[in-house]
Amino acid sequence: MSDVGAGQTGIALTERQRLAWLRLIRSDNVGPATFRGLINHFGSAEAALEMLPELSRRGGSARAIRVATVAEAERELQAAARLGACFIGIGEPDYPPALRQIDGAPPLIAAKGRPQTGTLPALGIVGSRNASICGTKFAAMMARDVGKAGYAIISGLARGIDTAAHRASLETGTIAVLAGGLDRPYPPENIKLLEEITGGNGLAITEMPFGWEPRARDFPRRNRLIAGVALGLLVVEAAQRSGSLITARYAADFGRIVFAVPGSPLDPRCYGTNYLIKEGATLTTEAGDILEALAPISRLDLFTPKQVDEPESPTAADMMPPNENDRCLIVDSLGPTPVEVDDIIRHTGMPAAMVYLVLLELDLAGRLHRHSGGLVSIDLSV
Template sequence: MSPAGISLSESQRIAWLRLIRSDNVGPATFRELINHCGSAENALDMLPELAKRGGAMKRIRVASLAEAEAEMQTAERYGGRFVAIGEADYPPALRAIDGAPPLLAMCGSGETATRPTLGIVGARNASVAGAKFAAMIATAAAGAGYTIASGLARGIDAAAHHASLKHGTLAALAGGLDHIYPSENTDLYRRICAEGGVAISEMPYGWEPRARDFPRRNRLIAGCSLAVVVVEAAMRSGSLITARLANESGRLVLAVPGSPLDPRAQGCNGLIKQGAMIICSPDDVLEALAPLANMELPFSGNADEENEPESGPPAEPGEDDRLRIAEALGPSPCEIDDLIRFTGVEAATVQLILLELDLAGRLVRHPGGRISLS
């Protein structure tokens, strides 16, 4: 895995936090802004003008210095900190996914966050047998040196966390690290952070999790993990979202089979039909993990300040180029390379126009790097 290579100064960390908390700035947009503007500080200055060029109807909200400093103080009060992509405590496997979070809120052991990791997910309404088997897998893998990642939910998640507490477990949260969900697992969360484990979130402190935030949480679990084990899962469950995201990131998906009469087994049985590896014992998991532990994951090219461009930004696109790109785009997702070939506009110019549209709230980013107009 790519070694950590940067360490932000305090002013850079605040600028990164301001940038990722500003309107219409997600991980992919953050990366493009750093690449185009040279630094987070420059990007903050250029945000309003870039959004205006993209057709924004009102001035974009840029997170203020006071807001960023207040969130950093809140993090410190809760025993947390912010870790940037490429820094020593950032999970190496997460760094390799497309659109990795540029900044993570983290509480607990950075060493636990950087070990080879196994994700274990499953049903909230787990059976006794399912929870026991999840704990068996977690105990065996944690004892073999793997960090166990899960989502702090009831059922399978909680069983996996409890079983791996003494070796170090990773909890990914859908809300801020000061909003533990479900509240019944607050004591478990505190033990994780205090006893050698680690908790992470890409959401702001003070953020109460909503239903649409949980797929982002699932993305963190999948991204941190070399492989994901699904123990019990109903059809259309969050665990299957985690499995899909793991598969899209090139991670191994493992599934525990179950009775066709149990709705909690339908998702796992479906994964096996689709090609997931069958898991019938903890040894099966360890055998599957063995060749992955030292695997070099491809780096996704996410921005870091170590690689800021030395040259200045490209010239502002002409209105003809902007019109050509806007006309070529539509509600159906397309590949950026196809857009470049179709329009004949230079790649750097296309990227800048897409950045402007994104900041104006007019661009939709889809899995696999595809885009469309909103």
């Protein structure tokens, strides 16, 4: 049976598959795109795990790749169970439907609370941590009114706008996205709020491991998850350099509708929202602006995941590594400038399966860089 697959209602992973998936995504140099490529090529996470050391060596790695052990994955599954949490796979019914449509969607998310909330159409609400009174009141009003219309409200559990949005949507359903592990919530003053969220109609999710303390570089990853789960993103207040603008950029990249609340040009907290409006974001002064724009999207069938071409049983030819001449031809076609994989295939004349396999080798060796839009480049210094 193939690891990934879902119909209209989704297909649950077996416990054996869930363990293997967790091991694979927790192994060195395996991100969401690499995970999907490995599954596509080898047919299952278990088969991919066996090949990781060999693929890394062929990609030119100077040291052995760290492959997550069964014991490590079992400990994380046990930690989740103790916390009352679980891991949801990308093809399963409770995986957020809009999230699975984006490039590089996490194959597994850790979740605690009411999983069904994650399947509702969602509006992201983000903004300044140092929010004004008017800003927090408006965020709460939007969260309450949009939530009553059947949308989940998703935000990042931060101070200010995030907190106001979560509190106002506790009854209708809210989703908190964490930058660290589910057992390492941040900021500490919102731990009680998180308990209210997960103890009621809400949900907390993250793609980070249990025990992971959030660092500054983890918050953009959290912001990407917010933008991926949401159908639209409302920015209430945002300074010139802020995480909210990063989230808005992700949302635009994913084809989401970005809403922004105008504010005084004399207030630095309104620089970001006024800038977004000038760049084409939807000027928003009431919930109707949001509901009218999201109504057509929320009726779309987003549940069916992207199709993944997965061989049930890879052929011997699929498993054969390319010879050194072919590998060198593919590697030499890469440089520090990002290019499309299709361009590599056309340039080299190599079969697509061979090109993708060499890219996996380079990725696992830590030499490949993946960029938005599926572009790739190579680190020439390695």
